């Protein structure tokens with residue numbers, strides 16, 4: 438039996454192994470020179486302007502929480518978040534004691550809809566978290582136009598290496614956050630990074646991630662320990678040095694599959710380039726039964742045929758921690774629901790051979806012929 442084609446795999450080789458061994462031999466294991474170098478090298482790889490700084494942290498979720506804390510978001514404040522996402526943006530808001538206000542997304546990019554944001558702004562809105570969903574740049578300029586000077590956190594957890602109007606994702610808002618989870622384009626096992634051009638926020642973030650210490654032994658405010666280890670940073674430095682190669686390999690696979698399957702893919706805006714973090718599309722309405730049932734059956738059929746497909750994402754407003762919230766209870770988020778019920782992800786990673794890519798295309802054609810030709814998300 439042929440080996441299953443995995444949905445995602447990190448791009449590791451002996452260079453990462455050697456980097457970890459180097460740190461272990463050094464005896465310095467926590468937030469030291471490797472972390473400082475990783476921050477600097479990530480900024481360089483992003484082409485960040487000179488006034489931008491980076492703060493490495495333990496993961497992409499605490500990156501969001503710390504960004505909200507640095508912006509002084511707290512109890513009673515409202516923060517707008519998109520519905521289609523991994524729960525982290527909503528959780529980060531709840532963990533600050535603030536209120537997540539859930540907005541709908543666009544059927545083209547699956548990203549926050551500026552018109553939905555405009556309808557949800559109130560005098561209590563203290564921040565907006567815009568996710569570059571699955572690596573697809575969000576329309577931060579459009580959100581900025583409706584939101585005025587309300588701080589925007591760009592959650593670029595999935596979007597390292599993607600660009601819009603020539604600039605890297607993560608650099609469009611007041612603060613940008615990244616994740617280095619194994620499913621991401623650059624991985625350190627667990628890990629995250631926060632970037633910002635706002636100096637006062639950067640100073641606060643550096644303090645907050647390290648027990649609230651301004652310098653050793655000087656504690657200014659209560660803070661968690663959300664530092665990155667030197668081993669993780671050493672892995673991250675190797676990964677960042679390979680970013681171009683990783684992007685090239687992913688694009689080869691992603692573009693080949695998208696070109697050969699006529700499906701309602703997440704659309705790439707003309708102004709953008711993407712890292713193909715996730716190959717996501719939405720099934721049309723089936724002839725009988727629900728979209729969700731058809732999607733689940735297709736995921737199962739592909740897996741049985743050795744292609745590890747998966748459902749695409751979550752609708753935040755349907756998850757228990759958020760559904761109970763009065764502010765969201767009455768809201769219909771139709772586009773989000775269609776994307777989440779009919780959404781699927783296909784394998785894409787750097788270890789896929791040309792034969793693997795061809796097999797994904799063939800297996801999808803075999804089991805989902807009925808869905809081909811559907812190009813746009815059918816609402």
Ligand SMILES: Cc1ncc(COP(=O)(O)O)c(C=O)c1O
Pocket residue numbers: 496497498499522523525526568592594595615616617618627628629
């Ligand atoms: C949009 C988004 N934000 C935040 C996160 C959280 O990242 P981490 O797993 O590093 O905490 C994820 C992880 O999948 C994500 O997809």
